Amino acid sequence: MPDRALSVVLAGGGTAGHISPLLAIAGSIVDQRPGTRITAVGTEAGMETRLVPAAGFELRTIDRVPMPRRPSIDLVKLPVRLVRAVRQARAIVAEAGADVVVGVGGYVSTPVYLAAWTRRVPVVIHEANARPGMANRVGARIAARVAVAFDGTGLPGAVLVGMPMRRTIADLDRAAERSSARAALGLDADRPTLIVTGGSSGAASLNRAVAAAVPLLTAAGVQILHITGRGKQVLGTDRDPLAAHGYHQVEFVDRMEQVYAAADLLVARAGAATVSEVSAVGLPAVLVPLPHGNGEQRFNAAALVDAGGAVLVDDAAFTPEWIGTTVLPLLTDPRRLSAMSTASYAQGVRDADRRMADLVLAAAAGGQ
Template structure:
C-alpha cells in the first residue's frame, strides 16, 4: 500500500546496501544519525538473503527487507543474458518495499542490492541520495548517480557529477575515540601487555592470506625486538607453525576476529591493514599510523583510497607483492619502536580525518526528504 507523503506523519527513509561490512557499516551509521536527529523516523533497510546484513541490520534494531541478489557481470556470460529478467524481478520487489514503507527518500551506499532500489525509487518519483565510499565508484553508484537528487562521497576525485564531500559515516564509538585515554584498557581487554610496543595486523574478512604469510615469517625478529603482535587472521585463516599447530611465540597473539575495532585502534601503536574505504577513513578519524597494503585485485580503488592518508604523512603504502617478511623487517620493525615518527604520523592522520560524516549525511538526507514533503 502506498502511504501519502504529508508533513503530519513520521518521516520514512529506505536505506539500500549490503553484502559486506564496507557497505553495511556506513548504512548503519547513517541510520543512527538520522534517528538521533529525528527519533520518530521510520527506517527500512533493504538487503539480500546472502549478505552480512541478515545478521548486522537486525542486531542494530532496524527492520530489514530483502530482494533478490542481482550481480552485474563485467564480461559476456550466461549471467549477462539473465540480467534483464533478474533485474526486472528485483526492481518489482524493491518497488513493493518502497511503496509499503511510504518512503520520502531512498538512500543507497552501493553494492548489488542498490541498483534495483535506485530504479524502483526513480519509477515512483522518490528522490535518491547516494553515498559512495570508495575513491573509484562501483557500478551501482555510477548508475544511481545519474538519477540521484544528491551524491555524497567519502573521498575527492570520484568523478561522480556534482558530488559533495562528506567523509565516511562510522560508528560514534570510533569517531569519538580517545586513543591515548583508552590504550591501557584496550590492550588489557585484548590480552596484551599495556606497556610493550604494539603492532596489530588485520587483513579483513577477505584477502588476508598473503598478509598472514608475510607476518608469520617475520614474527621471530619482531618479538625478539620487544614488539608484541596482535594478528587478526580472518575467520578460518589460523596461522600455523612448522609443526602444523597454531603458531605460538611469546609476544605473538593470533585471533580470527575482534568485536569492536575501536579496541584495536586504541591498542595499536601501528596498524598493518588493507586499504578498504572504511579502514582508511576510520584510522584517519582516530589518528592511527598505518601501513596499508591494497588488495592486488579489483579495480584499483584501494590504492586510491589510501592516497590522501599517505600524501599527508599519516600512512605508508606498499604493494601486496612487495609486502614480505624482509620488507617487514626493514620497514615495520624500526617504525613500531620510533615514537617520534609515530607521533608525527598520528597527528598528520588525525588532521585529515573526518569524524562527523554520519551527521552530514543525515542532514543531507533529511533536507531532500523534507523538500519532497
C-alpha cells in the first residue's frame, strides 16, 4: 500500500441499526490504519446527522431515495431521484479520493454503490439482516467483498463476519459492571431487573403491554427500566407520565452497554443489532419481532432462540397476561437465566468490526 493516507467512504444511515455498525467499522479501520480519512454518507433526515459528527467523523449528505416494493408515485419518481442521488454520490466519492467504498444498506447506499462502480472504486458490503434489503441485494452484484452478520442470506460470495459493534459492548463484562450500571441508570442494586426497549423509535405495542403489566411486576419485587422511544412517553390513567415504585421510564439511553450490564432480562424487538449485541454480552432476552416488513427479524432471532439464549414471542401474543405467565417466572428463576446467559454468550461474535476492517483494507489494496 502507498504511504499516502487511505480514504474510505462509508454509506448508511437512517436508523441506529445502520449507523452503529458503520461507526464501529470506521473506528476499527482507523485503529488498524491510523491516519485514514473517513467520510460517511447519509441523508439530512436520519440519526446520522447527530451520531456521525459526535463520533468525530465527517458526514456528507445526499438525497434520500426510497425503493418502493409496489406501484406508487414514489416508483414513478424513482429514476429521476436515483440519477440525482448517484450524481451527488459521485461528487463525494471523487472529492474524497476514495480508495474503497463501504456500505451497510439502507436508502443511501444504492446511489453510493452505483457511484463507486462508475468510478471503478471497489465496494465492500455488510448485510446486517438474515434477509437482505434491496440496497445490498443490488450492491452485492458489483461488490468486491460481501460480508454478513447471519448465515443463509443468499448473497453471492458472502463471508460470515458477525455484526460490527462498539468495543464498549463487545468487551463488556456484565457481572463486573452490573452495580455501577444500575447506579448510573437510577436502579436498585439488588432487585430483579427487567429492561424493555423498542429501539430508538420505540414500539407502541410493547409499551402498552408493559405499562399494563407494571402493577403485577412491581408487586413481585421486579424493577423495570422502560425505554419508551423518542416522543413515546407512557402515560397513566391521569394522563401524567406513568409512575410506580420500581418503575422507571426514559425515552432514550445513549450507552446501551449500561442497559446490557444492568438487566437480568431484556425485552426488545429482534433487530439485527439487538440480537447480535445481546449474544455478544450473554444477556437473556425476550424477542418480539416486528409484525410487518419482510419477516427478517424472526430470521435474525432464529439461531439464538434455537440455542436457548432467547425466547421468541409474536407481537400479538405479547400481552400483559403473557408477561405474567412467562416473563415474571423467568425473571425469578436465576438458574434458568444463568443457562440462557451461557447459551447466548456462546452464540456471540465479538470481533466483527476487526474482521470488516480487514476486508476493507484488503479491497482497498486490491483496488490500488
